């Protein structure tokens with residue numbers, strides 16, 4: 145119960161007891177305030193509330209420590225490996241970029257944490273719930289409205305940060321190409337997509353939990369998994385074209401090289417495209433999308449512009465490594481298992497009264513339970529994220545190795561490509577190992593280059609010894 149509610153109750157009382165004398169009125173106030181404080185006190189003893197607050201504050205403090213270590217491990221001296229591609233001034237700029245972005249995300253996190261704490265402690269969730277209920281819809285529609293309001297609130301909170309990051313920070317470091325029009329259109333498309341995709345999915349989950357009882361988590365798991373697979377097919381054909389233009393790659397040296405490499409690898413492609421990444425940013429990237437018939441190779445136009453064909457083919461060979469080693473499938477399988485686990489744990493907490501008391505809720509509902517569970521699940525999710533990242537970094541080394549083994553330049557194309565990518569994206573060359581451990585899906589570039597060199601040397605030695613054996617025999 146918050147201050148607003150106290151005054152509401154006071155008004156209600158006023159209506160019932162007309163023309164009460166002011167002394168009585170203030171007595172009523174004092175009891176209400178007492179009840180209010182008393183309830184607050186009980187709320188503070190709730191183990192779930194303590195846990196949720198500890199998770200929020202603990203996560204924040206961890207990020208604070210990691211950011212501090214990250215900034216401290218910046219090295220003003222340019223690593224030898226990068227002497228040929230970096231100018232001193234540009235390297236200084238990359239360090240500046242790390243400092244600015246790290247500082248900025250700390251500010252954003254601090255504001256978000258404070259507002260979240262205030263929202264929880266002031267009974268914000270209950271207020272939103274009462275508001276959604278006041279419309280008088282059925283439970284699933286009310287749930288969609290409740291979630292919609294919360295998403296809207298967090299969207300509004302994030303918007304100034306997103307604007308500042310795009311138009312001030314990225315602009316200052318010459319990454320930004322986004323116009324105000326593109327930015328607004330992106331937002332609108334994002335909202336429409338979130339409503340069209342997230343809405344029915346959430347409705348399905350709510351429906352399963354309300355109708356199917358103890359097996360609901362299983363149905364939800366199946367539904368979400370099915371949905372994810374459908375999205376994987378739809379994304380490259382329907383969703384991504386909404387945001388970017390895909391143009392088939394022009395004929396020439398690059399296309400020839402790619403086609404030749406793909407044929408060597410027995411890799412059937414539906415098309416090679418460039419994407420107008422330059423519409424938003426000057427950053428470089430490349431990826432595979434889709435499955436089977438819809439499989440495409442996509443290069444950002446900025447990548448095609450900045451890298452030599454040999455380097456681009458090395459990047460492609462790296463992506464091919466992910467494909468051949470079935471990394472994408474394994475990652476998807478792991479994420480399917482993760483989803484099942486999450487729904488199962490969710491089903492254990494969904495109707496828990498203490499959990500709802502922690503958030504000062506007057507009514508118990510499936511939809512609010514989903515949100516509150518998100519707070520409980522955060523540490524599990526973070527731990528799983530660390531495992532995913534460890535696994536992903538291992539995969540990156542494997543994909544690099546694949547590229548070295550299947551191209552014939554001893555990894556030089558890949559090394560040069562990686563160096564150009566890092567320079568152009570102003571990546572931090574010397575991240576702190578704790579930050580890498582927690583947040584990095586890719587190993588730091590210097591370690592990758594070292595591993596590539598080592599493998600290339602081993603391969604060369606092997607070749608040599610094979611030739612020597614041939615000569616002897």
Ligand SMILES: [Zn+2]
Pocket residue numbers: 462463466540543
């Ligand atoms: Zn990769």
